[in-house]
Amino acid sequence: MAEEKIKEGKEEEVEVISLQTPKGIKDVLPLEQPFWETLKKAVKKTAEFYNFGRLDTPILEYANLFHKAEGVGTDVAEKEMYILKTKGGDVLVLRPEVTPAALRAYFRHGMSRETQPSKLYYFGAIFRHESPQSGRLREFHQVGFEILGGEDDPIYDAQIANLSLRLLEELKIKDLRMELNSLGCRVCRTGYKKKLQHYYSHKLNKVCEDCKRRFTVNPLRLLDCKNAKCAVFKEEAPSIINSLCVVCRGHFRSVLEYLDELSIPYFINPRLVRGLDYYNRTVFEIFSGEGNTALGGGGRYDYLAENLGFRKGIFPAVGSALGAERIIDCLKEQGIAVRPVEKPKIFFIQIGKEAKKKAIALVEEFRRADIRVSEAFGKESLNAQLKLADKEGVVFALIYGQREVFDKSIIIRDMKDGTQESVPVEKIVTEVKKRIK
Ligand code: HAM
Secondary structure (H helix, E strand, C coil): CHHHHHHCCCCCCCCCCCCCCCCCCCCCCHHHHHHHHHHHHHHHHHHHHCCCEECCCCCEEEHHHHHHHHCCCCHHHHCCCEEEECCCCCEEEECCCCHHHHHHHHHHCCHHHCCCCEEEEEEEEEECCCCCECCECCEEEEEEEEEECCCCCHHHHHHHHHHHHHHHHHCCCCCEEEEEEECCCHHHHHHHHHHHHHHHHCCCCCCCHHHHHHHHHCHHHHHHCCCHHHHHHHHCCCCCHHHCCHHHHHHHHHHHHHHHHCCCCCEECCCCCCCCCCCEEEEEEEEECCCCCCCEEEEECCCHHHHCCCCCCCCCEEEEEEEHHHHHHHHHHCCCCCCCCCCCCEEEEECCHHHHHHHHHHHHHHHHCCCCEEECCCCCCHHHHHHHHHHHCCCEEEEECHHHHHHCEEEEEECCCCCEEEEEHHHHHHHHHHHHC
């Protein structure tokens, strides 16, 4: 066809498709899978132990859910959402987190009718259009835990922090460090914002352009600035802890007492505000070693349901999310062994047309008996197949050729010592089962 076109002098230009994935978005190859399997197993085990039920929300949601939730002045709301318009005119977003969606699902499905609070966990892909760098991707995965409804009891803040740490401990991650702060309630935060504005009012000509805007639209965001130029001003900014009202102070003290009971070490970081705007009272982040890239973070968000219009008044909610890729990087950096994917112990070798025809059904018999079998059906020579069996490190190779088809037998070869034995073909599954036990 291509030749014909050249002859006719009208060859079409072939579009070259890049082998690259989009920036900040990665493939996960089979060799990486043991890390993911280990993480998923630990998540399931930890979540189930603490009685959290799995929630899966869609990757695509209406954009206004997140626009409203993340708040003005946050990077997620202003720069990082992947928004798409459908042919039908809907404005959707690739979810930049799960928390608002968990809340939406809770109200959508009337979970408040179940025993309260609802304890939910999730594991899934998240999209943020950030500048990719080490530990910062555009598609990444989060493990998250949310406690929704019930009472705004500080024990749940401690339980969420505890659970997040226990997951990392289950994975044997070392040198865990938790930073903690309280952002107070609407009342005490108003006073603090004024103090912060007063402090920054003398520095406005020295801060970055984003901070100049944050100063008026959302002063608390000044403490979340990532620009090196603004770091020194953050360090010296007034502490929010000193502005907490009596009730918020009591709530924070109780959280710390529960953490003490659990022997969880923590550092109070009065400048920790987190990158999302919906938090009140407790916020925390978890790190490993000296690194300042958080493995996870979370906090309380009792106003979010009201801000989203899901209900009137305070709705107690607290949760956390941890970055799967960051956890996996940590497992690798700390040399933590993960269980490799289990390999088959059997390799099926077929020689000749007749044997090949019957081999495909014979392998199915092994599947029904739950015995994994490797093969190279595309290969023909005994040597090539034996070499592969050796490379894969199987315990037994089954050799099935013309003669065996005729005799209704099959050869079972011990790959360690090379001994071979002929077995009636109808008994091969039972025989293999017995030998690999
Ligand atoms: P977040 O701090 O934005 O919180 O994200 C939680 C974790 O996701 C981070 O600590 C980090 O490990 C990982 N992460 C965030 N951005 C990236 C990225 N670009 N590349 C790789 N990993 C990343 C939340 O999302 C809140 N929804 C947590 C929460 C749950 N609060 C209450 N409930």
